[in-house]
Amino acid sequence: MKRKLVISSLCAVFVLTATAYGQQAGLVTDQNPRYEISRAKYMNVADSLTSSQGTTVQNTYKAYDWYEAREERRKLRREARAANAGNDWFYPSVNYYPGYYNNWGYGGGYNSWGRHNWRRSNLWLGW
Amino acid sequence: MQFKKIITLAAFAVSGILISSCSTRQVTRVNTNDTIDISGNWNNTDSRMVAQEMTQSILGGKWISTHLEEKKGKRPVVVVGLVQNKSHEHIDAETFVKDVEQVFVSSERVRLVQGGKKREELRAEKADQQDNATVLTMKKFGLENGADYILQGSINSIVDSHKKQKVVYYQVNLELTDIQTNEVVWIGDKKITKYVKN
Numbered sequence: 001m002k003r004k005l006v007i008s009s010l011c012a013v014f015v016l017t018a019t020a021y022g023q024q025a026g027l028v029t030d031q032n033p034r035y036e037i038s039r040a041k042y043m044n045v046a047d048s049l050t051s052s053q054g055t056t057v058q059n060t061y062k063a064y065d066w067y068e069a070r071e072e073r074r075k076l077r078r079e080a081r082a083a084n085a086g087n088d089w090f091y092p093s094v095n096y097y098p099g100y101y102n103n104w105g106y107g108g109g110y111n112s113w114g115r116h117n118w119r120r121s122n123l124w125l126g127w
Numbered sequence: 128m129q130f131k132k133i134i135t136l137a138a139f140a141v142s143g144i145l146i147s148s149c150s151t152r153q154v155t156r157v158n159t160n161d162t163i164d165i166s167g168n169w170n171n172t173d174s175r176m177v178a179q180e181m182t183q184s185i186l187g188g189k190w191i192s193t194h195l196e197e198k199k200g201k202r203p204v205v206v207v208g209l210v211q212n213k214s215h216e217h218i219d220a221e222t223f224v225k226d227v228e229q230v231f232v233s234s235e236r237v238r239l240v241q242g243g244k245k246r247e248e249l250r251a252e253k254a255d256q257q258d259n260a261t262v263l264t265m266k267k268f269g270l271e272n273g274a275d276y277i278l279q280g281s282i283n284s285i286v287d288s289h290k291k292q293k294v295v296y297y298q299v300n301l302e303l304t305d306i307q308t309n310e311v312v313w314i315g316d317k318k319i320t321k322y323v324k325n
Contacts, residue, residue, distance in 0.1 A: 053243030056220040063215035063286035
């Protein structure tokens with residue numbers, strides 16, 4: 001029994017040594033012996049990573065433009081006036097959560113009725 | 128009777144105005160090298176300027192001679208990778224990257240291989256040929272040219288505006304990287320600044 005155990009241990013050591021030697025033999029000069037880890041990782045995702053080659057990824061941002069912001073403010077003001085024309089005296093458009101979406105924590109863009117205060121708000125920045 | 132005449136004349140006048148108002152648009156073909164700035168946004172002139180700068184710079188770079196020396200005269204093989212547009216406008220880099228590719232092919236100093244969707248289409252065509260083409264004309268898998276370098280790039284911008292004035296700065300970068308070593312062998316850039324007054 002003891003003899004069998006020794007033989008199987010020796011066999012295992014031999015197989016491991018042979019495998020390691022074989023891997024070393026397959027390496028080119030100065031190649032990292034652990035390259036297989038990275039290879040296995042990227043072999044699975046290569047298709048998805050290379051499918052957009054030759055294209056432009058659009059990661060654009062919105063730049064603040066004083067002139068365009070003013071034009072946009074005016075346009076929104078006109079639209080709001082047109083939408084509220086006629087019925088806002090009787091049914092004021094109450095905003096129950098003034099400043100809820102305002103990052104600064106207070107409802108700078110809204111008055112107590114929840115109506116938009118165009119002088120204090122900045123629609124370009126979203127409040 | 129008089130009233131009918133007035134109505135008829137008015138109808139003619141209105142239809143005349145409508146017809147004339149419909150035909151105010153004018154379209155004129157212009158030279159693609161002409162510089163026409165309308166909105167101040169990125170346009171064909173900017174793309175052309177970038178293409179000119181990049182093509183001159185990339186073919187005049189030292190990387191080609193270094194490669195030819197190291198690889199005993201074998202021409203470098205390039206694949207075009209991603210270009211990231213991180214500016215504030217929608218810009219498609221293909222308009223100037225294609226010019227660079229065209230120069231690679233026409234100069235015969237650099238070999239170009241397909242990447243991305245086009246490469247997938249080529250492989251799909253090869254797969255189709257395995258079943259449908261004659262044995263003599265069927266193209267085999269595993270014989271593609273592996274690229275030595277990948278061309279990648281980025282577009283950035285800075286906008287400074289106040290009241291009716293605006294200064295827009297664009298910086299377009301292309302870079303060529305050795306796929307084996309990750310070494311960047313060439314970087315080209317083109318900077319464009321525009322002053323826009325509304």
